[in-house]
Each structure stands twice: as structure tokens, then as C-alpha cells.
Amino acid sequence: MFDLIQEILKGDEKNNLEQFVNLLRQLEKKYLLRNEILNSFHDYCQKQENYDHLYHSSDLSKLVYFTQEIILDTESLCLVVRPQIATQQAYRLLEDFTVEAISIQELLNLRDRLVNRYHPQEGEVLKIDFQPFYDYSPVIRDPKNIGKGVAFLNRYLSSKLFDDSRQWQDALFNFLRLHRYNDAQLLINERIQTQQQLSNCVKRALILLGKYPADTAYKNFCTELQNLGFEPGWGNTAHRVQETLEMLDQLIDSPDHQVLEDFISRIPMIFRILLVSPHGWFGQEGVLGRPDTGGQVVYILDQVKGLEKQIQDNIKLSGLDVLNIEPKVIVLTRLIPNSEDTTCHQRLEKIYDTDNAWILRVPFREYNPQITQNWISRFEIWPYLETFAIDAEQELLEQLQGKPDLIVGNYSDGNLVAFLLARRMNVTQCIIAHALEKSKYLFSNLYWQDLEDKYHFSLQFTADLIAMNGANFIVSSTYQEIVGTQDSVGQYESYQSFTMPDLYHVLSGIELFSPKFNIVPPGVNEDVYFPYSRIEGRNLSDRSRLENLLFTLEDATQVFGKLADPSKRPLFSMARLDRIKNLTGLAECFGKSKELQERCNLILIAGKLKSEDSTDHEEISEIEKLYQIIDQYDLHGKIRWLGVRLSKDDSGEVYRVIGDHQGIFVQPALFEAFGLTILEAMISGLPTFATRFGGPLEIIQDQINGFYINPTDHTEMAEIILKFISKCDQNPNYWNEISQRSQERVYSNYTWKIHTNRLLSLAKIYSFWNYISKEQREELLRYTESLFHLIYKPRAKMLLEKHMHRH
Template sequence: MGKGKDRNLKDLYVQMFSIHGLVRGEALELGRDADTGGQVKYVLELARALGRRPEVERVELVTRLISDKAVSKDYAQPVEPLSPEARIVRIQCGGRKYVRKELLWPHLDEMVDKTVKYLKKQGRIPDVFHGHYADGGYVARELAAFFGVPFVFTGHSMGAHKKGKLMADGLSEEEVNRRYHIDQRIRVEERIIRDAEQIVVSTRHEIERQYSLYENFAAGHFNVVPPGIDIDTFYPYYQNQFEHNVDEELARQTRVVLLAELERFWGSTHKPFILALCRPDQRKNISGLIKAYGEDKDLQAIANLAIFAGIRKDIASMEENERHVLTEMLLLMDNYDLYGKLAIPKKHDFTLEVPELYRLCADSRGVFVNPALVEPFGLTLVEAASCGVPIVATEDGGPADIIANCDNGILVDPTDSGRIAAACKAILVDRELWDKYSRNGIIGVRNHYSWESHCASTIEVYARAQAAVPKPDPATEQKPRAIGKRLAGVDRLLITDIDNTLVGDEEAMRELLELLDKHRDQVAWGVATGRSLEVTLDVLAKHRIPVPDIIIAAVGTEIYYGPDFGRDNGWQQHLRYQWKPAAIRKALAGLVFLKLQEDSDQHPFKVSYFMDDAEDNLARVHFALQERKLHYTLEFSHGSFLDILPYRAGKGKALRYLSYKWNIPLNRIMICGDSGSDAQMLRGDTCGVVVGNYSRELEPLRGQRKLFFSKQEYAAGIMDGIRHYKFLNSGSRQVTKD
């Protein structure tokens, strides 16, 4: 999509998701931990750069809201502007504490639900959902499916490749899953590859070596779009600050601080130095670089070594992976007796110090090394090259593309310490080669890795993604799973039981359905039933009832959305808390008056029995469950059907969840039922309607506030309730009666 094509300028709304790590607009804490690395820097710069494009009106970078004394208050700010067109939006999920990304998987559906609520409240749906990494990809995929808009994915790294590398390093599959939940991540990535309209990769290597490991690889739509960098920040070492609008005094002070920090470690400060800059992660192979340096006395004589491995305070308090890497660094330093030659500073400021650090390295006629076992792209290599530093990099991954484009360094086998040392020496001792690689890197970055070219390509990817979304069905005017746009556009909801409520009077039912269709821009409607989805669909088809917007099935343990019946995963995740179906069956096994219903009536969140309507049987069930301190909800209906559900479940609780998620107030939800299984959802602040042919189980509810007992039966009773509450009246607020 370029200027003048398909859409007006300045109207594209992009919502990006980068959920883990610490994300803020200034003073990035890159390297603080394994989750706050290059991806954080990339998505922030992408958001700002996209905002400068003429096609883009708004960019929102959605991340996790964190309110934790262990981190800055900046991460608890709900909205942080980045530019007039771009901002960070923080949404809480998984509590308020800062946790590593592997622990966020059970909470991503909460992020989906709260983003839905945010979007409905603001009254506009993004044109593109762009997910970064598997967790952001999961959230973006769910939202894109809800709203029927394009889903674009950038993986940054992929789980299948990581699993293979970790197991090759000696970790067992069990250990890899314990630490990284890798199989769950791979399952999510399989679905992402299948469903994404477009996938952005940095290099061909990502496609060939990472995505090709997936079963759904052939379904992927890949676009190679190398990341960009800010060349006004990463300018060449020989240029003056004023040429790039940089505060000259601040740059000078930054250089002084850096030199003072390095001089604390080095005995001689007049040598060139080898620079490495990365997170303290085993895959970054910092130990390989130290071994290469420590085993080569000539290299030690030629140059100093500086390794900036993240930000650390107390190694003992860090995560296991980071603690191991940093401890190994110190042990290797001691083993090779590198005191006076190896600098390992404890912190660095990525905004101010890192660009100056690259220029210091270039001024010394040094070299930048990325010894990672595999590097999906290598953004630090591009930054260093832009400042004029020649590079030595792993041959496994994106660096091969960078050096192919720029001809500015040497690729090495990262497991061969001799080759790493030889490559560094080759550049350091050959003045002409150093000059060639330095010059080529500066020119190559400007030709291949600017934000301007990166964003132009990204906009084209968005256009391809929009073109790939299925067009509306002429009969329904709905895209598949575009229910989100519909529910975001209505301001009220009608939910009815099926048997003896919606169904029972054919003529009245047809009149009701026509009325709802006439007001479809105002009201969504659905059914609530104890049946499974499959049986419910059969019943609806039998009675020629059109597809509802919502189906609450299996006694409120499942929520589905029309027209293609996508499951609400957020509701499923909500129900898992304290749900122990095996323990429930064991607790009730000795009660002879209970008989398990057929397997087809059992569901993941429902244990169903037949039970005689004896006076004390229900009390005996409660006693058996409470004696074992189990959490549950009981639903008993029609004198014989007992359903045991999670204590968070039930038709009424499902309705309240829908009210929260889709931002529809309870007093704008009308509930219609006829039996005891409807009692829970009829209670509360909704507009309740009991049809005239109701079961005696509902008689105790008579007189309850906001519950109307109609004298009309079946669907006629529903329409009577609509009139009673003036439910379909125009205006911003409907009239409700006690």
C-alpha cells in the first residue's frame, strides 16, 4: 500500500503486541534479563518509525502493565506517548509482578479479553494486528480472528529451533520444557504460521532454518524485511555530533564515563579492543569468545577485550540461566588470568552509551564480535557497522545476510575458538582490511538497513495482509469470525434458553427472530443451554433458527461465537482455576443415587450425573464435595439432571464474563429462561424474564428485583419482556423496571 493506493493517507491504525520484558520509551534497560533485549528496542523504534509514515494515523505498542517495587514505576503507566502518532499501551495480565515470559502463557487470554474491552471502549478497531514473538503472536492472532482483520507476525526467534539447540547442548527434553515451556510455545507457533496473513522475517535463514521445522511451514506467507536502525544515532566514528543533532557536551561526558569504566579493568588503554554486547544467555556463547581470547596469547598482546553482558547488580539473585553465564565468565577470566585485559562492566545505558561505545571501538581500530551459537538477525552487528566497526560473527543465522549485503567482516563457526581468534587477528593487524570493512559497513547499512526502507516494506506487508483477508459473504455481510466487530458495535445483548423458552411456539419464535434481525445494529443475541455445541447446532437447525451471535453451551462452561463458532479461550482459561474433575468423581463414587451420564454429556469443565429428586440427595452431594475441600458449582434441573462445574462456571457467570469482556453493562443484557438451570443467570442486575410456561423450580425467584414473570408463554413471553423493559427503545439508555 503506497501513497494514493487503496486507502487515504494518514488513516492506517496498527496495533502491535510485544508482551514480555520491560518496555518503555526512554532509558531502555536492555540486557537487564533475558526478556529485555533486542526485541524491545526493535519494536519501540518500529512504532516510532511507522508513525512517521504518511499512511499511518496511529500506532499502539501494547505490552504488559507491571506494578512491582522491583522495577521502575514507568512500567505501571497505562499510556506512554512515543510521538504524536505512536504510543505504548500497557494492559495488566497475570498479576502485577514482573515475571519471565515462560510464566505468562496461562495469562495471555486475559490480555486478549482486556484488549477487547479497551478497543470497544475507545470505539475503533485496528486495521492490522501485528504480533511479536510467540506470546504477542498468540494475542494478535486471537484478536484478529475476533475482529476479522489482518494478522501479521514477527517471530524474532522460534521455539522449534531453540529446542533443537538446547537439546544439542545436552539438556533433556523434560528439562527444556520445565525451563522454557517449549512444547506449548511450538504448538502456538504452529497455529500462528497457519493463520497469519503475512509473516515478517529478517533473513532467508529464518525461513530455511527455523520456520521450515514446523508442520505448517508450507502454509506460511513469508516476507524478508531486514530491520532498520537510526543512522542519526549510530553515525560513523569520524563524524561530528553537530552533524546529527546530538548534544556535543553530553556525548563528550558519555565518552569520558565509558573510558573511565573500561580503564578500571585494563592495564594498557592504548590497544584496540574487541567488543561484545549481548544478554547473559547461554546461546550468546560469551564463554566461546573468552576462550578464544584466553587461548591466544598473540591476540591478548594485540588487543583488549570488553564484554557488556547486560545489567547486573547481584549475580546470586539473578535467573538461573543468567547466573550460570555470568558465573562462567568470571571463572574463565580467572582461569585464563585475564585481569588487566578483560573488561566486564556491570551496566550500560543503551540510549546514550551504546552508540558511543561502538564509536570508541572504531576509534581504537577494534572489532565487534557476535559469537552466538545462532543469531536470527544480529541488530547489534548493524549498529556497530553503521558506526564504522568491522565485525566477526557467527555463520549460523542472519549475520550471513548482513555480511553478504555489506562485505564488512568475517563469518566464523562459533564453536571453533581458534577461528574466532584468527578472524579477529586478521582484521586487527591488516590496516587496509580494517579500513575496507569499516567503510563498507557504513555505506552498506545506509543502503540496506535504514528505518525508512524497513517501514516502506512493512507497509507493503500490511497491504498484502489486508488483501489476503477473506471478503465478506454477500449473504451475511460478515467475514469469518468477524464477531468482534459486531459485538463491539452493539450496546445490548439478549440471551435466551432454547427448550420451552425460545422454542415451543413457532409463530411467536419467527416474530421474535424477525424483530431481533430488524434491530441487529443495536442488539446482539444468543442462546444458553446445557447441551454441547454439536447438539445445540442440531437443535437450532431442526427448528430453522439462524446462527446466533453467541452460544453459551454445556451449562455455561463453554462460550462460542458465530458465524463459525470459534471458542472463547479466555473463558476456558478462567474456568481452570481450582478445577479438579477427577477428584470430584472420586468423592462422589460412593453415592448410590448418582449415575454418570453418557460420555457424550461429559465435558472438560462439566461432570454430569442423573440424580433422583429426593429431598436430601443434593445436601449429601454438597457434603461429600465440601468434606474434601473441593471448589465447585452445582446445577440441578428438571428433577433429574445434576451438573457439577468449576466454581467460576455457570450460565450466569458466563454472562457476567461476556458483559465485562465486551463492555456491555448488565442492565443492557436481557436474560430469558424457564427452568432451574436458568436460575443463576436470571439473578442479578440484568433484565430477567421468566416465560409463562416456567418450571416450579423458579417459583422461589418471584418478587426478585429486575425479574419479570410474563404471563405469555415461550417466545411470546420473551417479546413481552422486551416490551416490559422497553429493551429495544432508541436512545443511549433503555428503561428498566423492577
């Protein structure tokens, strides 16, 4: 990019650059983001004679396109440029229009100065830099391969096995000897003492297995294998055991990355799993739509069922059913004594439709019973998480009858607790962010002090840095969750470098090219969400009841709005009423379009109807805003707003009832990390229109099995929906075509079986990597712990003291 800037300064476009900079200096803002820069450049170019060349093909237009930020200082202008995904550079353009590259540290100082938080006379702030810890570990080179960490790691490990065969084969041999279940030794017994013996015994076992028919059950030859040194775990039939041992034989003789992945994925090492999700109301009924409680509960409960089923299948395939192994999955969450009408006060609750999966609730310590007896916002729970982890550890060991084999954290708070527990118990740890608040709240790090009383971002962002660096591996739902797109910065990418003025500077917060990142999209519960056209599984009485609720029921406690013409095509959306979900934006789009109002009814399922029934400030604000929009655009008779909490089964049937009416699902979020409701709508057969900001870009293929919308452009949004409706009018089968393609998209890419199989495979491979690289990781973990003790804990203590003074 430096060369491109120099070309502009030396050529004919220097004058254009000077004029454009002068235009920017006339603006009130000193800090411009990408959209503002692009809009300002467009305004400038429109006034020039050579508009087409300047705006579309000039060097200056290329520079503007790659510029993420412009900071206007008194004597210079700073350009923050993103020449490619996951890469950032900064340049200072001086008054005489010479240019110089500036370091990350200089850029962070400049940002501090912009908000009057730069105090060099008082000394420097703490610098956080994780980069040295990644310098000695393998990193991905090509940005396109970010998120494919395990594939890269397998290639790396297999090359090590090949290049340094003795050391790495010894490591593989010792890793195989580790595995036990309670008192039972798995895989290899004491008859095999060395890697060379293992190689010889594998070849003898393969000769032995060749004498048996492929479908011979393991119990019929287990004694002969034990005499050779092999315990249960290799397979349940002669063919399966033979396949697994052939993989091992190949790894010993000529390692291959795909064989390594297939082999490690078969090793029986995961029987007990812990999932951590402390915030919100975690329950199976009556919790959805409550503050801080939504898609993550659905996600985790479905994931639990998928994991249990997959582990059971793996146990059977491994031949371990002879040991009567019973897997166990626990969701660790917070116990809420004042649980209102939920089960969140119950210590232990069995998860429906599972054999041995449980919700374990542990209370926050009662520093102040008036606070800790109640639900606490996710922005306020930080002071309780360390003691929560300490208290939970003993209960978990008792419930699981041993340590978990894998810990999965969810959201910033759950990920921090997962880190603390994994560190205490020395267990492989995975984190799933779902959504990182830093990218949701603009300038949240720069103005953190102004927002601290409300959001406590200093604690949250520090917790994020600790968890993402401490994790063995990170699961994201989409590629852009990690590194965004060509046009936008990813959620994890936003942690690469940033300032928390007067607190710390992050020079390198996360290595985006680390193989710890893996894309594993969630699935959708196919027992609950299935096509509207499938008669089997649909209950006629439920269908009738929900049809009445959606279109005609008059009940002021549950429904606002009576439809003048219930036969119009329904535009449907279902989400929490908060700013990011943007249901008020959808209502405003509907209100601005007379044609949409003529063709459709708007039906919203969205939390509460009355602001006095809510304690969440964002929800209260959105409730009031929705009423204002309804009055402003006179939407009476055209909108139904349901303030209900649906059971899971009812939510599945609601989509299908909308499908019966050839309706449309609209997901208008300002940003969506993934979008489970999109999967639910698509598998139900609803043509789906979803935000182009975030995960939906990777779920939907635009105009093939769904449609992208820009939720900030109401006119364009209405036009895209109306264009679809017009096509349906012209071709009565068009709605069905999109409906069918949306179902196919979900079934081929987004099932829980695909997800859980991949997650367990990752856990095994990273356990192997963790075993052979333990010394390298220890330095990183100690640095990470220092952030916890020196920054997180003192700030959490300050917040706790504030809570103690609340009455």
C-alpha cells in the same frame, strides 16, 4: 534421493556404506545430527586408501552431505534426508541393506520409540495436519522464491483479474467502496454503483484532470471529482490523482502484477496500528539488559516511529490532510505493578519523538497477586495471555476510538495474543517471530516432558503453530529464518513436522511455500546510531564520560577489570548474558589466544556483575562462567566487563567511542535470528565479526563489509580476527575501507523507512487478499482455534494451578 541410495547399494560403494554404518553403531549415541554425521564420515574416510574420492566425490559422500539425521534402531537405520531447502524425506535401511521410504508418521513413531515414548497399545496420539487447508490456496513452486510472498500473490491476483475479469473486478470495486475513516467515506461515493460505472467515471476523471497543471492541489478540483463519484484518497495533486486513477484504469482493462501492487499500496486504509509484545519489561528507559528484555524493545520502538512517520506521509500523499486524519500507533504490553525503577507500572506512556504513539499496559489478572504483581519469565506467562487479550480489547477500542486496521504480533506470546485479538475484531494480522525457541534448544520437542517444568515448550510450540497458521502474513528478517541454508534447517522449517511424544504428532505444521511469508529486514535508528566520523550530533561531554567508562573508570559497582594498557585496539561486544548470546565463548576465545591478548583488550557490556543481583538462571550461570574464564586464563588487566544498562543515546555513542579507537565489534552468538547490534555496529563504522549461524549471513558480505566467524571454533575465530588486524598493520587504510563499506551496506538495505514502507504495503495487499478469500480462510481459522481450545487452554490451566500454589 531413493535412486541415489539404490545406486550405492548396487555399486562398489555398498561395502563403504556397510562399514560406515558399523562405525556408527559403535558410537554410544542412537540419534545423530548433521555435524556428528559429517564428522563421523570424515573420520571413516581418513582411514581409507581412496580418501579423496570417497570423501569429496563419491555417491556416498553426496548422500551423507544431504543427510540431516540418522536414527539407529535395533534392526534398522533411518536416514532423514534434505535433498533441497524446505524438503525432507525419510528412508529405512534394513539389516540386509535393502531400503524403503517411510512416511512422516512412521518417522515420528520412530522418534517416540527412541525416547521410550511410543505406546501403540494405548492408542494413537493426536495428529496435527495443516496441509489440507493450503491445498486450495496458491503456493510458490521454487524454493528460491520463498519469502517473496507478496510478489507471488500479486502475480496470482492479477492473473485472476485477467482470466476471470467480471468476478474479480467486482471484488476490487466492492473492496474500494469499503474504505472509510470514522464517518468520512473515502475513494468512492454512492454516485458509483457498479464496476462498469467505475470504469466509465475513471476515464471521465482522467479527462478532467488533464486540464489542470500537475502540481494543482487536490482542494482545487475536489468538488468536480466528488460529482463524478470520487471522494478523497486518490492523491494530493492533480498529477498524483491522475497517476492513481491511471493505475486503476489499467487494472480494469489489462491487469498487471506490478500495477496491482503499486495501486493497492496507495489505497488509504491503515490509520491505526496495534503492535503486541507482552513479555519482558517494555519501556523506553532502564529496561535493556533485564531478563527477557533486549533487542525486541529497541526494534519495536524504532518500528513505531517509522510507522507513524510513514502513515503521516501516506495521508499527505493521498490528499487526506483535508480530513485532518491523525494516525495512531499503540504498543500493547503487560503492566508490571512491582516495576522496580522502570515505568512498567504506568498504564499509558507516550513514546518519545512521536505525535500520537503510545505504550498501553494492561495487567495480568490477579489470580495470585504474589505472582502477577511481579515480572514473570517469558516461559511462564502462557496462562495469562487469553484473559490479557480479553481485557485489552476494550481498552484498545477506547484508546484507538475504533478497531485497529492492522495488528502486528511479536514473539511467540505476542503472536498468540495478536491472533486472539485479530480473530475477535476481524482485523488483518501479521506476526514477527524474531526468534523461535524450538530451533534454539536442541531436541526441545523430543524431550519436552523433561524440560516442561522449566520451559513449558508444550504451550510455546502450540502457540507458535496457532499463530503462524492463523496469521494473514508473516514477516521474517531473513530468508534463512524461514528455510535455513543448504546446510541448516530454518526456524519455521523446523515446524514442518515434529513430535511432542505423548501429546501430539505434527504431520504438517506450516506450509513453507505459502505466499504468507515475506522477508522485511528491520532498520536501524539513524538518529541514535550513525558513523563515528560524523561530528554533528556527537556530544563531547557524553563522549568523554563514556570513554572513561569503557577504558579507565574504577567503580566496582559498574565495572570489573582494570586495563593494563588502555591504548590497545578494543575488541568490543554488547549483549545480554545468556547462553545463546555466548559472550563467555568470546571471552574463552580471547583467553586461548595469547596473540589476541597481546594485540587487543576485550571490552564487554553485559548486564549484571554479580550473580546474587539476578533472578534469571541462565544469566546467573553465565556470570559465574565468565568469572571462571577470567581466572582460568588470567585475563586480569586485559578485560573490562561493564555491568551497566545504557540509555539508547549512550549505546549509540559507545559504538562511536570504540570507532574513535579503531576498534572491532564481535557478535559471537551461537545462533542469531537477525542481529540488530550488528546493524548498529556497522552503521557506526565498526568492522564487524558476526556468527555464521543465522541472520548475519544475510546482513554481512564476508570479507567485503564484515566477517563471518564460527563461535564454536575458538581457534578459527581468533585467526580470522588476527588476520584482519595484520592487514590493518600492513595497510593503515584497511580498517577505514571495511568501516566505509559496512556503513554503505546498512544505508542501502536496512533503514526503517524501507522497512515501514514495505510493511504497510504488505498489510494493504493481504487485506485485499483476505477480503476476497475469506471463505477459504475461515476453515483454517476454525481448525487453528480448535488447537487453542483443546490443547493450549487445558495445559495453560494446569500451569496456572501450579502458579496458584506458589507462595
